[in-house]
Amino acid sequence: MKKQSALTDTDLNDLIQRCLKKDVVAQKRLYDAYAPKMLALCIRYMGDRDAGMDVLQDGFVTVFMKLRSYKGEGSFEGWMRKIFVNEALMVLRKNDALRYADKIDNVPAASMMQSNDDAVSRMGVKELTALIESMPPGYRAVFNLTIDGFQHDEIARMLGISSASSRSQLSRAREWLQKRIEELY
Numbered sequence: 001m002k003k004q005s006a007l008t009d010t011d012l013n014d015l016i017q018r019c020l021k022k023d024v025v026a027q028k029r030l031y032d033a034y035a036p037k038m039l040a041l042c043i044r045y046m047g048d049r050d051a052g053m054d055v056l057q058d059g060f061v062t063v064f065m066k067l068r069s070y071k072g073e074g075s076f077e078g079w080m081r082k083i084f085v086n087e088a089l090m091v092l093r094k095n096d097a098l099r100y101a102d103k104i105d106n107v108p109a110a111s112m113m114q115s116n117d118d119a120v121s122r123m124g125v126k127e128l129t130a131l132i133e134s135m136p137p138g139y140r141a142v143f144n145l146t147i148d149g150f151q152h153d154e155i156a157r158m159l160g161i162s163s164a165s166s167r168s169q170l171s172r173a174r175e176w177l178q179k180r181i182e183e184l185y
Contacts, residue, residue: 013072016076038059042088059080093160127184135177139169152170
């Protein structure tokens with residue numbers, strides 16, 4: 001995956017049209033343009049690079065299969081992100097990684113530990129990313145979906161859990177992350 005420069009709207013529209021015609025050169029260019037960002041997203045959800053690469057490949061297959069459904073409304077990258085998030089969640093569900101997400105009692109947000117801003121400020125992006133990737137799958141899924149802007153009702157529908165469980169999982173994810181940061185710093 002080599003890094004490509006950003007595509008202009010005209011280039012992107014042309015590329016999409018060529019991909020719809022099964023042009024493999026255009027498909028490769030689209031892959032090269034978006035694979036680095038989508039891989040980072042996949043790794044964030046899956047917790048490791050190998051599983052992230054598997055989701056990346058499946059996600060691009062889905063992108064090319066569903067390309068006709070992209071109507072040009074909203075950003076293309078946003079449309080793709082939804083596909084990759086859904087692919088990651090599908091794998092997590094299939095592997096039963098989210099099995100206990102609805103079995104955890106609700107933890108009030110007020111009981112969460114206060115963040116240690118000093119410790120977080122000393123961490124690098126790679127260190128924080130590694131901690132997120134090492135979270136238990138249920139925590140990681142809800143945490144990432146929240147970061148990606150989903151509301152608890154949406155997360156609950158996506159994961160097949162209750163909204164209260166989604167809030168609880170996020171609370172526990174934050175608590176888990178806070179504890180690991182404090183252990184490191």
